[in-house]
Each structure stands twice: as structure tokens, then as C-alpha cells.
Amino acid sequence: MSTPRVVLVTGASSGIGEATARAAASRGDHVVLLARGEPSLERVAEDCRQRGAASTLVLPTDVADDDGVRAAVTAAVARHGRLDIVVGCAGVVAYGRIQDVPVEVFDRVLDTNLHGSANLARHVVPVMRDQGTGSLVLVGSLIGHLAVPDMSAYVLSKWGVRVLVRQLRVDNRDRPGLTFGYVAPGGVDTPIYRQAATYGDSVGRPPFPVVTPERVAARALAVADRPWLPSQVGAANEIIKLGYTALPWAYDRLVGPLFRVIAQDLVAPVTHGPGNVLEPDQRLNALRGDQGNALVAVARNVREVVRRRTGR
Known part of the structure; x- marks a missing residue:
């Protein structure tokens, strides 16, 4: 029987982070759970215990707060003496053109998604370098390879996460026992879309084809052991990336x-506001987003576009 590993997960109170914690617990690992909202973390911790986790440690932490991340990493190492796998899943979304999203919301998306990933690396990497082993996996997005309408803050943050992983690989080549993984899902059935800040004329939903958070979590944990595995999660990702790079004139015309x-x-209905970007909102935290069939939603949207153009 293998020795349980210590797996630290950020964004563990919902979606991909929750799925990652559950998967690690199911194989008997120690799980360390970070997110802003303690009640949701306690819910996930109880689920992890029932799934067979060797232990659970709940550390309410805002990854945008560097001192908070330092304290959480210190507490985790004090409990377990090491960190074997760290998966950065914390993320928030804002919809709206750059001029329409309030500056504090725009900056907070970058602080959570990009600066939070950097904060995590800043405090985790020294621990792993001292150990001589360890894996850090950051969850990015297909959008970290593209430009899409009305998501400028999220796009910038996820491009940055992708580059951060590459930079960490370059900076730590002197420690061959360390690995740095990257996972880029497309549409995922999580609550993040309903929790998003919204300042445009419509609300977001996971784009077709939609994958489950469990599938992304499984890839993240697999990449922790085998960083050469494909980073993209979603059948259409590579095709969309190809269109963006090979046919930019067509992509820019069609993407809108x-x-x-x-x-x-x-x-x-559209309700403008910051969603959970500035403050955690426990009400919608869950494993899945339950937004229904994506193809049905596409058909509904097409009918709405026709109705608006014809006035019927």
C-alpha cells in the first residue's frame, strides 16, 4: 500500500478545486483545503473524510493575500512536514468590456487568478526545493490561449497563469525532482458562471462542449505525476486554438x-454587480453548476438572436 501523499488545493470550496480534493481523498491522501469561505470548506472536508482521506486540514485563505498564503503554507508544513502535490484552482470571473468593469473588480480578478497563483508558487516552491521533490499544478483555461469578447480581465489573468508555469519550469531546472503542471479546460460545469461579476448585456454560461469538474481534477492530479500529459481538457480546445493562431482574421470576425x-x-435576466469577485458568497458554492444541457442552451440562444433581428 502506497504512503498517503500531502495534497494542498486552493479554491477547494467549489467546482474544480472541490473535485480535486475529493479525488485526492478517495485515494487516501492527506488533503489541505484552501478557499475564502470556511463553511463551504468544512462541507468539502467532511465529504473528504467520508471518502477516505488520511486527514483533512481546513485553512480559510484568500490567495490574493500573500501573507495569508504564507501562513497557510506554513501551517500545512507544520502539520505534515512536507507538500507533495499542490493544485491551484482558485479563480473568479468578470464579464464586461474593459471600460465597463469597475477597476476594483477588474484588478481583483487579476489578483485572485494571476497574483494568487504567483503567491502560491512563491511560498510552495521553496518548500519543494528544500524537499527536492514535489509537484505544483496550476489550472488555467483555454481562454489563456485566446481572446474572447467581454472577458478581458479573465483573459489577461489566464494568459499570465500559463506563462507563470513556463517560467517556473525554467527557473527550477536545477531541481529535477520538481515538476510544474498546467491544465487548461474549456467549458466546465461549475458554479463560477453564476457567481461571476457581470457588467455586460448578458450572463455567462459554460460553452459547449462542457466537461465535468471531476474530469479536470483527474487530469490535474495525473499531470502532477506525469507533466508531459496533454494540458488541454475538452474535445474542441485544440481546434479553437488552431483557428486563433492559423486564421486570426477569421477567428476575430467569428468569435463575437x-x-x-x-x-x-x-x-x-441580467443583474449587474460584482458577484463573488470582491467577497466570497457561500450560497452557490457546490461541485457542479447545474446549468443544463449546453446544446439546448445554444438552440435557445439562436432563437433569441433570430427574435431580436426579426422583431418576432
């Missing part, structure tokens, strides 16, 4: 109308 019908909900 396609994004509206595939990655937004044109019939849902």
Missing part, C-alpha cells in the same frame, strides 16, 4: 457572434 450563442445566456 459565436461566443454570444455558445458561451452566454441571452434569455436569462
